[in-house]
Amino acid sequence: MGEIHLMKGNEALAEASIRAGLDAYFGYPITPQSEILEYFSRELPKKGIAFVQAESEVASINMVYGAAGCGKRVMTSTSSPGFSLMMEGVSYIACAELPCVLVNVQRGGPGLGTIQPSQGDYFQAVKGGGHGDYHMIVLAPNSVQEMADMPSIGFELAEKYRIPVLILADGALGQMMEKVEFKEYPKKNIEQNWATVGKPEKRDANVITSLFIESEVMEQVNIKLQKKYEQITEEVEDCELYHADDAEVFIVAYGISSRLAKKAVDLSREKGVRAGLIRPKILWPFPTKVIQKYATQAKGFISLEMSAGQMIEDVKLSLDGSVKSKHYGRMGGMIPAPEDILKEIESML
Amino acid sequence: MLQEVIFAGFGGQGVLTIAKNVAYSAMLEGKETCWMPTYGPEMRGGTCGCTVSVSDKMISSPILAKYDVGVILNLPSMDKYEPKIKSGGLIIWESTTITDGPKRGDVKSIPIPAYDIAVELGSTLVMGMVLLGAFIQKTESITIDSVLEALRKTLPARRHNLIPLNETALRKGYEYASKI
C-alpha cells in the first residue's frame, strides 16, 4: 500500500496522470477544473514533460491532436463550456483514431451556466457531441481515489482501441478532498506504427487525417469505426453494484450522484425498502446487459442525475419497456437530497 | 459513527484551512473523510463554507443539505446555516463579532469569544484554531494531537515555528468549551 494523501480530485487526477506516463498536457483555465492546469504547470516543466497553457480550448484540443498524432500520452482538461468548444477537435480525433485522455469537470449549464457541479453534459459525452458518427469511451469516477485511478485506465483503453477517452467528472469531484493512494500504473507498451514520428526511407509516409473526400472511402472509414465501437461495446464494461442482489427498486447513477444514491439506498434499507444501486463506472459503452440482468427482479428503475434527464434514455433503451423507469434529479448546480431520492424510491413500489 | 460538519465564515478567515485540518487529522487517525468547499467565483472576501464528513465507514454522499455540527465565524454564515443544522445538533460560533446567536431551541449553542482569545494570544490569525479546539472538545471526532501532527505534515518547514502558537490556541479553545 502506497502513501495516503489528502487531495482534491483535480490534483489527484493530475498527479496520477504524471505517474501514468503523461507525455504532454495542453489546457486553458476554467472553473472548476483549473487546479488540474495549475498542478501540471507546476510539476510538468520540472519533469521535462510538455506543458502549454493554450490561448483557448479550441487550441488545446488541437495541440492534443498534434501530440497524440505523434503517438504520445496526451491529455487536456476543461469544464462544460470549454468542452463544447473542443467538440470540433474531438470529432477530428475520433475520426483520425488518435488515443488521448480528455477530462470534463462538469458545471451547470446551458450557456455560461454556473460553476456548481452538474451532470448536464451526459448526452454530449456519450452520444458523440461533435459532428459525425463517433464515440468516446466515457469514464465516470465518483471519488477522489477514482479521479486518480482513471487516467491510467483511460490511457490503456485509448491506446488499445485508438480512441479518445473522456473522464467525465463534475465540480464536486474536482473540488473535494478525500484520501487517495497512488498506485503503480502500467506504462505504454503498444507499438504505434501509425504515428507521425518522421518518415524513415523504408516505410510509407504516415498520415493523420480525418478527410476522406470520396464517399465510398468515407463510408468504409465509418464502417471500420462502427466495427470498432461494436467491439468496444462487447469488451468494455465496468459497473459498481450496491445492494443489488435482492433489490426491487434500482437507482442508476454515475459520478457524484451515485454517492447521493448510496446514501438514499442506505436510508431505504433502514426503512426496510429493498433499494439497490447500479453505478456505471463506464458510461459509454453503457452497461445495458447489467441493467437487463437486474430488470428481471426489479419493480422499477430510477435514473438519478443532476440534469433534466439524459442517462434515463439509455436506461429506457436498455429496459426496452420491460420495467417502469423514471428520471429524478436537480439542475443548475442544485443537489438532490437523499431524503427526496428516498421518496422517489418509495413511489416505484 | 458519521459526523457531518459545516465550517463557514467569510473568505480569508481560514475556514477552508480549519476544515482541512479536521479532514487531515481524521485521515491520520485512520478514519474516512471528505472535505468539500462551497466554492464561489470570488477568491477572497465572500461567504465561504466547507463541509467535512468524518466516519468509520466509507462516506457515501460528500454533498450535504443538513449538518450535525456548524462552526460559524460570521453573521451571514449564521443566517445561512443555522436552519441547516440537524435537530439536536451543535452550533459552535464566534461570539465576539457575531452578536446574535442561534435562535433555534433544538440545537445546542456554544458561543466562543475566539476573536478575543486570539487577540490575547497575540494573533487574530489563530481565531480559527481556538474554534477548532472548542470543536474537538465538544465532538471528540478527532484529537488535538492529530491536529498537531497534521500541521507538521501540511505546513511547509519554514512555517513550523507557528505550531506552538496554534497549539496554545487549540488548547485555549478546548479549555473554554469544556466550561460550557
Add this chain to the structure above:
Amino acid sequence: MSKVIERDGVQYEVIWEKPKGLKEKQMHYCPGCAHSTLEKLIMEVIGEKGLTENTIGVSPVGCSVFAYDYMDIDMQQAAHGRAAAVATGISRVFPDKLVFTIQGDGDLAAIGTAETIHACNRGENIVIFFVNNAIYGMTGGQMAPTTLEGQITSSSPHGRDVKLAGHPIKISELVAQLPGTCFVTRVAVNTPQNVKKTKAAIEKAFNNALDKKGTSLVELVGNCPSGWKMTPVNSYIWWEKNMIPMYPLGVIKDVDNN
C-alpha cells in the same frame, strides 16, 4: 554532384527534375497555382538537406488540405485554422524535429488568427508557410481577410467595401511585432528569380527551426486563377500589378540581421 546522362554521345547534366520527395500522385491544384510551386520547393529543400526522417508537416483545411497526398513525409491534417496549434502539439513532444504548416489566408488569417498569433507569440519552434492569394480558393472564391479593397469575389460581388468588410489584413507585419518570431518574410513565385528567392527563404526558415530560434513565417503572395476567374498567365499579370504592391515582397523581420 548533379546527375549526368549521355545523349548522342554527349554528356548532359540534370539541371532540374521532379524532387524525390514528391509522391507520384498528381496535385489537384488548378493549372498555374502557386500552392503547387511552394510544395515542390519545400520538398526540394527537405530532400537536399536530408530532412525527410526529421520532418513532420501539417496541412490545414483549404486548398493545401491534400498536401499529404503529394509530400512524401509524415504529415497531419489539421482542423480549419488550427494548424499552428497542431504544430505546437507536435513540436512540444518532438522538440528536435522540423515541424511546419502550409496554410492559406482564410485558414490562417481568419478562423485561425488566434492560433497563429499565439503560436508566433510563444515562439513555437515551427515554420509557418502562409499562402496568401486574397481569396478562399477551395470553397469557390469567396472574400478572405486578405482580399484587396474593391476586389470582386463571389461573396463581395460589388468589390470589397472596407466600410462593411474591413481592410485587407497584413499578417506578416502583425506577427513580426511579436518577440517569438525570428524570421518573417514575404515572397512570391511569379518569376524564376522570385522562385529562387522563395527557395532560399524556405531554407533559411528550416535552418532557424533546426537551430531552435523560434517561429519563422514565410508568406507566399500567391495567385488563384480559378478564384480570380483568370487564365493562369493573366493571374500572374494581376498578381504582379495588384497583389505585390499591397503585399510588398522582402524580409520583414530577421533576428540574424538586427
Add this chain to the structure above:
Amino acid sequence: MLKGFIEVDIERCKGCELCIGACPPKIACLSMSKQTNKKGYHFMEQTQNSCIGCGNCALMCPDSVITVYRLKK
C-alpha cells in the same frame, strides 16, 4: 550539338503556359501542343532546338513536369 534540352511528363502537364513565359525571349523554344493529354489539357513541348538548359521553365512549372538537361562543361 544541343546546349540543352528538356523532357516533359505530358500526362502531368496542366497547360498553364507559365513555362512559356519563363523561357528567355531569345530562346523561345517552347510552345503549346495542339494535342491534348488524357486529362484534356493542351500540354507544352519543346519545339525549337535553341534550349540552353537554363531551367527557368522548370522553376516556374507548378507541377514538376519538366526535367532539364544542360551540356556538361
